[in-house]
Amino acid sequence: MKIDRETFYHKVGLFISLLLAFLIIAGFVYLLSPLFSIICWAGIIAFFIYPCYQKIYQKLKRKNLSSFIVLFFLILFVIGPFSAILFNLYQQILSILDWVKPVANQSLYDFVEQLKKYPKIYAFFTKLLYYLQPYLPQIQEKIAQAISSILQAGVFSITNLAKFLFSFGFQLAFTILTLHYFLIDGEKVIQEIVSLIPGKSQEKQKMLQRIGLTLKGVLYGNILTAFIQGLLALFIYFVLGIPHNLFWAFLTMLASFIPAFGTFLIWGPLVVYLFLVGSYVKAVILLVFCGVIISNLDNFLKPFLIGGKTKIHNLLIFFSVLGGIVKFGVLGIFLGPLILALFLSIIDIYKNHLITHLNGFSYPDQDE
Numbered sequence: 001m002k003i004d005r006e007t008f009y010h011k012v013g014l015f016i017s018l019l020l021a022f023l024i025i026a027g028f029v030y031l032l033s034p035l036f037s038i039i040c041w042a043g044i045i046a047f048f049i050y051p052c053y054q055k056i057y058q059k060l061k062r063k064n065l066s067s068f069i070v071l072f073f074l075i076l077f078v079i080g081p082f083s084a085i086l087f088n089l090y091q092q093i094l095s096i097l098d099w100v101k102p103v104a105n106q107s108l109y110d111f112v113e114q115l116k117k118y119p120k121i122y123a124f125f126t127k128l129l130y131y132l133q134p135y136l137p138q139i140q141e142k143i144a145q146a147i148s149s150i151l152q153a154g155v156f157s158i159t160n161l162a163k164f165l166f167s168f169g170f171q172l173a174f175t176i177l178t179l180h181y182f183l184i185d186g187e188k189v190i191q192e193i194v195s196l197i198p199g200k201s202q203e204k205q206k207m208l209q210r211i212g213l214t215l216k217g218v219l220y221g222n223i224l225t226a227f228i229q230g231l232l233a234l235f236i237y238f239v240l241g242i243p244h245n246l247f248w249a250f251l252t253m254l255a256s257f258i259p260a261f262g263t264f265l266i267w268g269p270l271v272v273y274l275f276l277v278g279s280y281v282k283a284v285i286l287l288v289f290c291g292v293i294i295s296n297l298d299n300f301l302k303p304f305l306i307g308g309k310t311k312i313h314n315l316l317i318f319f320s321v322l323g324g325i326v327k328f329g330v331l332g333i334f335l336g337p338l339i340l341a342l343f344l345s346i347i348d349i350y351k352n353h354l355i356t357h358l359n360g361f362s363y364p365d366q367d368e
Contacts, residue, residue, distance in 0.1 A: 037329075037331055038174050038175050038178055041331065042182050044334045046182035047215060048215075048219060050183065056070060063183075068180075071176055071179065085246070089246050092244045092246050095244065119278070120276055124276075210344065211345075214317075214340065215334060215337065215338065217317070218337045223333065225297065226254075228297065229263055229297055230253030233252040233253070233263070233266075234246060237249055240274075242270060251266045252294070256298065257318065259315070263290065267294065271286050320339065324336020
């Protein structure tokens with residue numbers, strides 16, 4: 001079978017054109033890869049504050065001015081307080097590490113002697129040391145190794161946090177600049193991206209709706225709920241005089257993402273600690289406040305905020321958030337569910353079209 005020369009040259013030209021287009025796109029993506037987190041953060045923030053921008057723009061009819069007003073209030077009421085909280089958290093973590101360091105070099109007897117001001121804890125550990133006396137050298141060695149590992153992990157985390165704080169100003173400036181252009185030209189960008197996706201417009205709109213609902217569900221149903229739980233925990237820890245209250249409140253907020261046990265993993269041991277040191281009233285107050293209010297907050301707050309609109313199982317969202325954090329860091333809290341929403345949208349398209357088409361296809365009878 002002979003191939004027409006003109007057809008051959010046309011196919012070769014098409015192949016070369018596609019190859020060049022792929023290389024150019026790959027080069028462009030590689031060029032933007034160092035700014036990946038900045039672009040993603042700007043896009044996510046723009047998604048949530050765009051309704052505010054739209055309302056201001058409808059009144060002022062000036063894009064740049066409307067964007068500047070929204071960004072000003074964002075910096076004043078969100079980024080500013082967040083930066084202050086982050087800096088204080090950094091200071092408290094350093095303080096905890098400074099307290100833990102000497103413990104690694106202490107003998108168990110010296111450590112227990114420091115607990116005399118807490119009679120019940122002192123009596124408990126004194127009896128424990130008496131029964132464990134033959135094994136104390138091995139236990140001391142294991143404890144020293146464990147504390148050393150904790151310190152190494154803490155120093156590593158502090159180093160990463162310090163690097164983050166150092167580069168925070170630089171990234172923040174570029175994120176705000178990118179956010180400004182996303183606000184004024186975001187609709188055009190989305191329309192261009194949607195136009196490049198094959199498929200019917202109705203399917204693409206459903207995909208965008210699912211992504212929007214998933215992101216809102218993650219923000220309002222997970223992050224906002226966890227943030228409120230963290231604030232309530234900070235309030236009660238501060239009122240009860242628990243040291244390093246911001247650090248424990250931060251851990252409480254993180255623990256709220258864990259299914260089943262959740263915030264109990266943090267406030268539970270604190271209740272036990274207060275009982276052991278003899279602060280019975282404080283322990284009861286913490287137990288009642290956290291057990292009744294903080295632990296049950298998400299049970300009525302999540303349905304109120306998202307109303308089950310995402311139609312995605314909580315376990316899937318949890319795994320997507322967890323996997324996103326492992327792969328992308330803090331940004332993965334949003335990128336994980338975003339990828340999940342895209343995956344489920346493609347599954348829906350596959351079920352509604354390809355499976356339906358295959359089920360309706362009549363295969364020839366093998367016996368004929």
